[in-house]
Amino acid sequence: MRNLLFLTLCSFVFMVPQYAQAISPLAVLADEDDGDGDQKADAYSIADAYAYATTSVQTNGAVFFELSNINAQDDRIVSAHADVSEKVELHTHEMDGGIMMMREVEAYELPAGQGLSLEPMGYHIMLIGLKAPLKAGESFPLTLGFEKHQSITFKVQIKNPGDVH
Numbered sequence: 452m453r454n455l456l457f458l459t460l461c462s463f464v465f466m467v468p469q470y471a472q473a474i475s476p477l478a479v480l481a482d483e484d485d486g487d488g489d490q491k492a493d494a495y496s497i498a499d500a501y502a503y504a505t506t507s508v509q510t511n512g513a514v515f516f517e518l519s520n521i522n523a524q525d526d527r528i529v530s531a532h533a534d535v536s537e538k539v540e541l542h543t544h545e546m547d548g549g550i551m552m553m554r555e556v557e558a559y560e561l562p563a564g565q566g567l568s569l570e571p572m573g574y575h576i577m578l579i580g581l582k583a584p585l586k587a588g589e590s591f592p593l594t595l596g597f598e599k600h601q602s603i604t605f606k607v608q609i610k611n612p613g614d615v616h
């Protein structure tokens with residue numbers, strides 16, 4: 452019963468960005484008016500950014516989060532950077548000959564006013580060649596590069612794989 456309640460709460464949080472802001476570790480990043488007059492509300496919100504802890508034999512990790520594009524314009528995430536691994540790639544999962552495979556993508560589309568979910572078995576930021584195991588309870592900064600917006604940096608919380616997020 453408790454778990455069920457928790458799940459309901461989680462989905463509710465994902466669906467309502469205002470609530471996510473109140474409840475989750477979050478970065479709201481607004482920039483200044485850049486002179487063309489329509490950028491005042493230009494911002495993204497990131498909620499529930501996490502990665503699972505890894506063991507010393509795991510060389511890769513993955514980052515998940517909820518992003519809301521609260522801009523008036525469409526945008527795309529075109530790059531990601533973190534110091535914890537040699538390479539950082541934008542990945543998706545897709546079926547290939549009946550097998551679920553990961554594949555690198557060029558960008559994630561961010562239509563104006565919509566959200567983007569990165570979650571296990573879906574879109575994820577892939578950390579390739581971890582310099583050290585990711586330890587539960589710690590965090591690290593991740594930077595996202597956009598096609599139009601200036602890049603943003605936020606904290607990724609490291610969790611144990613069994614943890615409810």
Ligand SMILES: [Cu+2]
Binds near residue numbers: 513542553554575576
């Ligand atoms: Cu991947």
